[in-house]
Amino acid sequence: MRHLIEPEDLTLEEISDLVDIGLDMYENPRVYNKACDGKILASLFFEPSTRTKFSFDSAMMRLGGNVIGFADANTSSAQKGESLADTIRVMGYYSDIIVMRHPKEGAPKLASQYSSVPIINGGDGGHQHPTQTLTDLITIKKYKGHIDGHSVAFCGDLKYGRTVHSLIKTLARFGNKKFYLISPEELKLPSSLKRQLIEKYDVELIEVNYMEDVIDVVDIFYMTRIQKERFFNEEDYLKLKNSYKLTKDKLKNAKEDMIVMHPLPRVNEIAYDVDTDKRAVYFEQTELGVYVRMALITKLLEVGPYVRG
Amino acid sequence: MLEVNGIENGIVIDHMHAGNGLKVFNKLFADTENPVVLLMNVKSGVLGQKDIIKIENTFEVNLDLLGLIDPNITVNVIQNGKLVDKKKVEIPKVIKGGIACSNPRCITHTDDYAIPEFKLVGVNGRLKYECSYCEEITTYKL
Numbered sequence: 001m002r003h004l005i006e007p008e009d010l011t012l013e014e015i016s017d018l019v020d021i022g023l024d025m026y027e028n029p030r031v032y033n034k035a036c037d038g039k040i041l042a043s044l045f046f047e048p049s050t051r052t053k054f055s056f057d058s059a060m061m062r063l064g065g066n067v068i069g070f071a072d073a074n075t076s077s078a079q080k081g082e083s084l085a086d087t088i089r090v091m092g093y094y095s096d097i098i099v100m101r102h103p104k105e106g107a108p109k110l111a112s113q114y115s116s117v118p119i120i121n122g123g124d125g126g127h128q129h130p131t132q133t134l135t136d137l138i139t140i141k142k143y144k145g146h147i148d149g150h151s152v153a154f155c156g157d158l159k160y161g162r163t164v165h166s167l168i169k170t171l172a173r174f175g176n177k178k179f180y181l182i183s184p185e186e187l188k189l190p191s192s193l194k195r196q197l198i199e200k201y202d203v204e205l206i207e208v209n210y211m212e213d214v215i216d217v218v219d220i221f222y223m224t225r226i227q228k229e230r231f232f233n234e235e236d237y238l239k240l241k242n243s244y245k246l247t248k249d250k251l252k253n254a255k256e257d258m259i260v261m262h263p264l265p266r267v268n269e270i271a272y273d274v275d276t277d278k279r280a281v282y283f284e285q286t287e288l289g290v291y292v293r294m295a296l297i298t299k300l301l302e303v304g305p306y307v308r309g
Numbered sequence: 310m311l312e313v314n315g316i317e318n319g320i321v322i323d324h325m326h327a328g329n330g331l332k333v334f335n336k337l338f339a340d341t342e343n344p345v346v347l348l349m350n351v352k353s354g355v356l357g358q359k360d361i362i363k364i365e366n367t368f369e370v371n372l373d374l375l376g377l378i379d380p381n382i383t384v385n386v387i388q389n390g391k392l393v394d395k396k397k398v399e400i401p402k403v404i405k406g407g408i409a410c411s412n413p414r415c416i417t418h419t420d421d422y423a424i425p426e427f428k429l430v431g432v433n434g435r436l437k438y439e440c441s442y443c444e445e446i447t448t449y450k451l
Contacts, residue, residue, distance in 0.1 A: 085422040104416040106442025110423045125414045127443055192446070 002300055003112040003119040006128045007170045014299075015170070016147070019138045021305050022292035026142075029062060035304030036065030036297065042095035043069035044087070045122070046102045051264060051286060052122045052131065056099045059293040063304070068095060085114040092116035097301055118300035126162050132263055133166045134296065135289035140220060142288060143259045143281055147171070153180035153214050156224035156244050156269060158189040163263045164224060165193055172201035180214040181207045184240045187226065210243065216253040221246070223262045223269055223282075247271040254279065261285055313346050313363065320370060321385040322362040324353070329379040330360025336374060343367050356381070373401035377408070377436065377449055400436060402429045408438070412445035 003009065010018070025032050041060040045053050048071065057067045084102070088111045091098055098115065100108055101122040108121035108128075123129040140147055152171060154164050158181055168179060168189075179197075181189050188207070197203050208214055215221065226244055228237050245268060246260065262270060262282040274280050298304040322333060327350050334347050344365040353359035368386060375382050376398040386394035404427045410417050417425040417440065427438035427447065436449040 083422055084416070084420050102416075103414070104419060105412060105414045105445070106416040106423065106440070107420075109442050110416050110420060114422070124416075125443075 001118055003108075003115070003121075004130050004296065004300065005108050005112055005119070005121045007130045007133045007166055009130070012173060015134070015137060018134060018292060018295045018299060019141045019147070021298070022134075022138045022288070022295040023142060024305075025062075025294050026288060026291040032063055032294065032298070032304055034064040035294075036060060036063035036301065039063075039065040039097070039301060039303070040095040041065055041067045041069075041297065042091045042098045043067055043071075043122075044091065044098060044100040045069070045071045046073040046100065046107075047123075048072065049101050049123065051289070052099075052101060052129075055286070055289050056120075056122065056131075056293055056297075059290050059297055062290065063294055063297060065096075065297075084110055088115045088119070097297060120296065120300065123162075126160055129162050129166060131289070131293055131296065132163050133170050134292040135285060136163075136167050136222075136261060136263070137170065138288045138292040139259075139261060139281060139285040142284075144219060144257075148175040150176055150219040151178040151180070151217060152176060152220040152222060153182060153211070153218040154189075154222045154224070155182040155211055155246070157187045157226050158183040158224070159187040160227075161224045164189070164222070167222070168197065169193075172197050172203050177202070178204045179206070180218060181205060182209070182211050182214070182244070183207075184226070184236075184244070186236075211246065212250060212253075215250060215258075216255070219255065219258055221254070221258060221260045223260065223266075225265070225267050225269055241268070245269055245271065246274055248273040248277065251277060251279065313348060315390065316363050316365050316387050317390050318388055319343070319363065319365040319367050321387060322364075322370070322375065323359070323383050323385060324356065324381050325360040325362075325379050326356060326381060327358040327360055329382075330362055332378050333360075333362060333375065333382075336378065337371060338362070338364060338367075341367065371407060372396065372398045373404045374407045376401045377404070400429065400432065403427065404438060408447065408449065410440040410443060410445060411447040412440065412443050415440060415443040415445060417442055 043056055060067050092115055097118045099120040099122045102124050105125040105127035107124050112119040137147055158164050258279050260280045299306045302308050330347050330349050338345055346363040348361040350358045380400045382398045384396040385392055406424050410425050417423045426441040430439045431437035438447045
């Protein structure tokens with residue numbers, strides 16, 4: 001039995017395979033609409049989520065399976081003080097696979113130690129969010145044709161954004177060598193991660209102050225939200241917030257085939273007038289996330305394209 | 310010269326750097342009901358001064374925690390007044406329980422099932438341990 005707790009649980013071959021099968025599911029959904037017939041996904045969200053929860057629910061339903069679960073820990077026995085291990089043991093009798101989001105870091109790993117069914121980490125605090133990484137990779141594959149060999153800019157909150165940490169590491173594993181980092185001083189990529197990327201994957205990390213400095217040379221522009229509460233004072237936030245806002249005007253020097261990605265939700269870091277630009281793929285990214293999650297569910301359940309024998 | 314009798318059955322924790330004896334006592338034996346002697350600032354050929362703990366009727370001791378506090382420690386096991394075993398502690402490569410994860414958001418702080426396990430990832434004056442649950446690094450000063 002396999003779990004997905006962090007991207008490193010999957011080999012590069014397995015990730016590539018999931019992305020390809022996900023794209024096939026996107027192109028030919030009918031082929032797979034009975035793959036999870038009779039199977040039940042337990043969707044246990046101890047912390048609120050919109051996209052991840054509904055994306056998994058939709059994925060399971062599109063595979064012909066059923067979904068049970070909760071979207072708020074207050075409606076579960078956790079509220080009565082039940083331990084996570086006990087909740088997971090019980091849910092293993094009611095379902096064939098579990099996706100969970102939990103505010104405590106490491107909770108999905110704990111769950112996997114007590115579970116009789118596969119566990120998928122749907123986000124644990126600021127730690128890991130592996131299916132967002134799969135979502136990002138399927139988007140890159142669809143719009144850029146391949147996952148490796150791109151120069152990628154990450155912009156916004158690079159310190160706390162688990163999405164960025166996970167993706168940059170996985171892209172480095174795939175052999176991407178050049179990353180541009182655009183963020184305010186307070187929200188730079190953690191130095192431990194920088195060291196790890198340079199030592200382990202021999203990547204080039206270029207820190208710049210303005211997106212205009214690099215927008216004309218990158219293949220992928222990955223935006224993230226800067227949360228107001230991360231700043232020490234309101235004045236700093238007001239001063240910086242527009243420096244990290246992507247507008248149609250700033251895009252004019254970008255490559256024709258560059259893509260703009262964002263894990264969503266967006267607040268004001270991408271102006272609405274960018275939405276109609278063909279390079280903006282963040283909504284399609286959300287859609288593709290359903291299909292790569294479908295591929296993941298079939299892999300962990302060993303059904304459909306992953307059926308044994 | 311201060312004299313303390315040997316013990317009949319129990320352990321002697323020896324070769325602690327002066328000052329570490331109290332730390333070991335507080336961390337490992339503060340709740341014991343067995344007779345304990347803590348000797349501080351005893352003359353030592355190798356260390357100059359050292360601390361020693363003798364504890365009767367106790368044979369189990371967390372060697373990992375001792376290694377964290379002072380990797381120089383030796384533990385002598387005494388039975389019927391005779392030395393029957395001598396254990397040398399070392400800086401533990403893996404620690405299960407005993408220390409807490411420095412990440413306040415880690416599941417190990419709120420769920421009794423999650424016993425923190427740490428892997429040694431760096432030694433440089435400070436020991437760096439990575440939590441198996443949240444992967445955060447907890448440093449421990451020797």
